[in-house]
Amino acid sequence: MSERWLRWFHPTRRDPKRDVDDEIQFHLEARIGDLVSRGASTEDARRQALTEFGDADAVRADTLRIDQRIIRAERRADWISEFIRDARVGLRSLLRTPAYAITTVLCAALGIGVTGAIVSASYSILVRPLPYPHDEQLVTIYSDNPGRGYKSVNISWPDFIAWRDRNQTFSGIGIFTWNSNTISGGSGDAERVTGSEISPNLFAILGVRPAIGRLFLPNEDDRGRSPVALISHRLWLRRFGGDSALVGRTIMLDGRASTVVGVMSPGFNFPDRGDVWVPFITDPAQERHGNRGYAGAIGRIKPGVTVEQATADLHRIDALLAREFPDDNSGWQAGVLTMRDDLVGTLRKPLEVFLVAVAMVLLTVCANLANLMLARGAARGREVAIRAALGASRGRIVRQLMTESIVTAVLGGALGVGIAWWGVRLLRFAFPDQSPPFFVTLGLDAVSIEFIVLITLVTGILFGSVPALRTARANLDTTLREGSRGAGSGLHRSRLRAALVVSEIALSVVLMVGATLLARSYRNLAGSDLGFDEHHVLSARITLPTSDYATRGEAAVFYQRLLDDLRRRPDVVSVGSAQGTPFSGWNVQGEAHVEGAPPPKRGEELIAHYQYVTPDYFKAIGVPLVRGRWFTDADRDSLNPVILVNELMVAKAFGGRDPIGKRMAGSGSDHAATVIGVIRDFRHYRLPEPMGPAMYYPYASYPGRQQTVVIRTSHDHPQTVIPELHAAVRSIDKRVALYQVQTFDEVVSRSLWRQRLQGNVVSVFAALALCLACVGLYGVISYAVAQRTRELGVRIALGASRGRVVWLVGKESTRLVLAGVSLGLLAAYFAVGLLESLLYGVRATDPGTFALVPVVLAVVALVAAIFPAVRAARVDPIIAMRSE
Amino acid sequence: MYTRSIVAYTSNLDGYMPRTVDLLQGTLDLLILKTLSWGPAHGYAVARWIETLTGEVLRVGEGSLYPALHRLEEREWVESSWQISSTKRRTKVYRLTPRGRQQLKAETGTWAQFVDAVGKVLKTEERPV
Incomplete structure (x- = not known):
């Protein structure tokens, strides 16, 4: 022990090599001395001593190694005991000045805590690998039109086919589009679940496997095949009680019996959350390059290929397409984002x-x-x-x-x-x-x-x-x-x-x-002026199943009955419906043209938002009429339709002149429509995205199956009419599900x-x-x-x-x-x-x-x-x- | 590793022909601990004592003593200090620690049992049934 202390104060005196040499030297000299005193010659004695000792170099090396190990262990022990001693002294002196201790510890805790929280969240969002093997190879492909300022918009089916079949840099490209389905039948109410339509190869491209059953077969997207579906593990447990015999059986999806071919693994989600996936089925004959209506494509880049090379490859195809289909494809090109960037987004x-x-x-x-x-x-x-x-x-x-x-x-x-x-x-x-x-x-x-x-x-x-x-x-x-x-x-x-x-x-x-x-x-x-009144308003979406509402007329009857029923209730001030309400993400735009105006140059076409709304829709969301008149129930002529436009449209298409009575061709109808009124501009898109020109057709002239019902109530809490809404829907058709039931206040607040x-x-x-x-x-x-x-x-x-x-x-x-x-x-x-x-x-x-x-x-x-x-x-x- | 083997000299037919005998694990350690139990000693003295006591039949291959001593020191069964010898040389002197003494006691017991067991086997004339 004393030796150790001595060493500490004289660290330079520690020389294990010299110690070992001295020790062995002493041994040999002592032995030689002994042998000489017994009468041997010095030379013989030395030789015998060395022989007896054995391999002195090996002994020296071995001994030295042990000594060094001892020294290291001692140093470590010294360091640790010193640290503990210092820590104890430090703690004691901190405790002697509690005000100082509390201030510093709290200060450090705050700094370390907030940093930890932010870094941990950033890691989760920006760094942790996505739940797909080799996620760095996965990209999402959208359409860009830099000339017109479009970025990451939807893609068209023929563009997708061209990319899929002509590329040289992808091991696979699949298409998907957002979708939701009504599940009905069995136990429980009809409910709306989200998911997507996917090309059969998509999940294989992601590299995921189902927990039970199989993925889609290559030809399961053919038209006329009996419907099949993949469902999420979550839905399987919740609605089907985790019944392993479900695979191979049918469930009612949008009123059609669809065979469940597989249940995905727990925690699998696509494109965001998602519970039901069905094959992407389209009629190729009906698809145009210009119909950019599908959510996007997902591709897996071949190993060793960079995202830039893959993008260049697709742009090469885009250049060919632009030559083949100048009307639909000039100016358009693939926008390739890594899947991580796409998901992380803003x-x-x-x-x-x-x-x-x-x-x-x-x-x-x-x-x-x-x-x-x-x-x-x-x-x-x-x-x-x-x-x-x-x-x-x-x-x-x-x-x-x-x-x-x-x-x-x-x-x-x-x-x-x-x-x-x-x-x-x-x-x-x-x-x-x-x-x-x-x-x-x-x-x-x-x-x-x-x-x-x-x-x-x-x-x-x-x-x-x-x-x-x-x-x-x-x-x-x-x-x-x-x-x-x-x-x-x-x-x-x-x-x-x-x-x-x-x-x-x-x-x-x-x-x-x-x-x-x-x-x-x-x-x-x-605080920005939304242009509509978000208070006292409740909205809910309805999608009528195709199988039960085969014709537009049947859909029109359903909505007419529902709105009439709701309108009669005492706490309902006004009620209407539209395809997409403000901030809902509904964004359909198409070309528009005022009759008699000179044809626009290519790339300078007037693009306008359009949708189909019922007469009281604008009253329900609180948008006032600036000029002209509202729709009435009588406005249902689809051959000679009428439209409402917003002030931006008046400025853009009519040069600010009175548009009432003028006729416009738009994407919402095959026939030119007569303008009957102008509404005040309102923020249809989520802030801060600005609104553009818009035109609204009467729902009655083109009834669709999917509408968002908007109810303006006399309540401060519009949620109170939710039960009435459910009752009204159920009394007409039990198989119809209401979804995205929310107040406008919630929608607006959530959007920010x-x-x-x-x-x-x-x-x-x-x-x-x-x-x-x-x-x-x-x-x-x-x-x-x-x-x-x-x-x-x-x-x-x-x-x-x-x-x-x-x-x-x-x-x-x-x-x-x-x-x-x-x-x-x-x-x-x-x-x-x-x-x-x-x-x-x-x-x-x-x-x-x-x-x-x-x-x-x-x-x-x-x-x-x-x-x-x-x-x-x-x-x-x-x-x-x-x-x- | 040579430290576990010692050289045994036999003075019979073959004359002084060294023969390597693998010692059982810890045997050399045991001998060292025993010699040190009489009092502090330097490595050379330990070597001589073992030589004397084993009647030159079992002589420590000298050099192997040192790694063994240092390993015992590492295990804290012995401790060492530097002293100046009568010949005015720096000499490293080892002494048994209390833990070393305990170890010696335990090992002695084990050794006796072992010798006993081996002896029994060697004395048996007939194959056990």
């Missing part, structure tokens, strides 16, 4: 912003902790000096101080895991319907925990190292001589602390600017979830940073005041007014705040570029924001500094001067 940008923001928060936390530690280091200057005087090396002192910061970080990290868990939960709730996209599993898993451990250590080292080095460097002599003031290298330290506070303030400014911009964008969006989340997250971060900066400023000013107590006492004794003292102290705070704010504004000016695409109705360099933030920050910061200043003014000169 989430990527906010996540990047969050990551940058959270890094700033973490930096602020580190600066703040370093600041607190420096203050503490100042107070401990004497302790450190004494330890140094007693022979502790500088490295040893640094290590001990570092251990303390790591103990703080680890305590913070432990708390931080809780905060991260909570934060991830909050993020999950931020998604619409509290359900993140299917490929995202939000939660604290092993990866997140590993990351939190990493951040904890980095934080501990980051905020601990500078103060530890500083404190340890404190000049022994001056510190001890400075006596009770125990300030170490006071000036130096306070300059460093000032720099830390300035950077904290600067970081808060950047975050506050970002938060303000995002919050204003959200306010602009949420991402903007709301952006504003909220960055605001929370900004608030956090602001608090930290204030704590830092308060700390620095208090410390400065404490150091100047004597001086201030003298000033007061000599007649300085209290106001003058407050000013003296306040001046210092003002200097720090000003420096921080100007630095922050400068940094913010460059940082806001990142936000550009997330803003709405406010410029990134919005002068109002850049003026407001510094004012708010300055006020808050000076309030934080006022307490020490006032305390300074209350200094009793007698006590102050005696305190020395």
Whole structure:
């Protein structure tokens, strides 16, 4: 044991090689001596000794290896026991100053927690592999028309066939389109389930297998085959009780008996969630290149081929198509996205912003902790000096101080895991319907925990190292001589602390600017005039099964009866229906042309939104008539139809002149239609997407099976009419399912979830940073005041007014705040570029924001500094001067 | 690895022909522990004691003693310190630790049982039924 201690204090004396050599040398010499004393010659004795000893080199090497192992183990043990000792000392000294301990641990916990939450969420969304083998080979293919500004729109069947059959870079391409089906019969009400129509090869391209049964066969998309379906594991359990005999049997899908050929694995989802998949069946003879009506294609790129090469390959085909079908294909090309990019979509940008923001928060936390530690280091200057005087090396002192910061970080990290868990939960709730996209599993898993451990250590080292080095460097002599003031290298330290506070303030400014911009964008969006009245309105979708409603007439009768029934109810103000309601994602556009106007050049055709609505639809959603008249029940002539147009259409197609009585050809009818009225523009598309020209045909002239019923009620809570709606539908036809039953308020509020989340997250971060900066400023000013107590006492004794003292102290705070704010504004000016695409109705360099933030920050910061200043003014000169 | 083997000299027919005999695991360790149980000693002394006591029948192949000693040190059955010998040389002296003493006791018991068992087998004249 004593040997070990000796070695510790004289580490250079440890030379295992020399030890082993000495030991063996001694042995041999002793043996030779013995043999010589027995009468052997020196030469013989040496030879015999060596022979007896054996292979000396091997012995030496072996022994040395053992010794080195011993030394390593000892060092490790020393290091660990020293760390434990330091940790214990650190913990004890933390506990002696509970206010400091709580502040630092909480501070570290917040920083580590929010960082952990954001990084964990980003990892889940941006990095974790999709649930398909070799997911990096999967791409989603849409149509782009850069000339007209279309990006990622739907694809047409013939384009898909051309890509599928003529490409050289894909191992397979399949098509899919969104779909939903009504399941009826058996136990339970009719219900609407979502899913998609898929080409039989699609799931094989994804590389997934069913849990039971099989995927579609290659020819199961032929027209006239008896219907087949794949269902999700979820639906199988929920509706069919997990009956393994279900495969091979039929279920009622849209009123048709369809054979279930397979049940997919648990957790499989496509295209988003999805419960039922049926073959994509179309009549190739009816399909045109210009009918871009199908959701998209999914391809698997051959191994070794890049996405760029695959895109170029498809563009080569597009060029051929444009030559063959100039009317439908010129200007159009395949838009290829990796499946990950397609799924992540608009989430990527906010996540990047969050990551940058959270890094700033973490930096602020580190600066703040370093600041607190420096203050503490100042107070401990004497302790450190004494330890140094007693022979502790500088490295040893640094290590001990570092251990303390790591103990703080680890305590913070432990708390931080809780905060991260909570934060991830909050993020999950931020998604619409509290359900993140299917490929995202939000939660604290092993990866997140590993990351939190990493951040904890980095934080501990980051905020601990500078103060530890500083404190340890404190000049022994001056510190001890400075006596009770125990300030170490006071000036130096306070300059460093000032720099830390300035950077904290600067970081808060950047975050506050970002938060303000995002919050204003959200306010602009949420406060923008929608053009319709979203309050008191309930909507629900209905799709009548083809088998039961074979003709348009039958569908018309159903909706007529339903709307009449609803209209008679006392709490219904007005009721109507349309194909797609505002914010529902319904987006069908087609060419339109005013009769008599010159034909447009190619690529400059007027494209208009169109759909079929019932007479009271606009009253139900609260859109007023500007001119002309509404539809009536009598408007049902399909050969000579009438239409309503919006103001944008009037401006675009009629040059702002009165369109009433004019005739227009549009995609909604084979016949030109007469304009009978103009409605006010309203935001049909989700914000911030602007509305374009639109034309509306009477539902009665072209009745369809799928409508969204809209009910304006007298209730503040339109949900109260849901039971009546269900009853009304059931009384007409039990097999009809209502789905997407929701109030307009919900729809509108949900549509802005991402903007709301952006504003909220960055605001929370900004608030956090602001608090930290204030704590830092308060700390620095208090410390400065404490150091100047004597001086201030003298000033007061000599007649300085209290106001003058407050000013003296306040001046210092003002200097720090000003420096921080100007630095922050400068940094913010460059940082806001990142936000550009997330803003709405406010410029990134919005002068109002850049003026407001510094004012708010300055006020808050000076309030934080006022307490020490006032305390300074209350200094009793007698006590102050005696305190020395 | 040679440390588990020692060289046994026999003074009969073959004269001084060294013959390698594999010692049982731990036998050399046991001998070292035993010699050190009389008091601290350096490696050379341990070698001489073993030589003397085994009557040169079982002589430690000298060099192999050192790795064994160091391994015992690693297991903390012996500890060492450097001393200056009468010849003014640095000498590494080993001493048994309490744990080493316990180990010696346990191993001695095991060894006795082993010898007993082997002896019984060797003394048996007839094949057991």
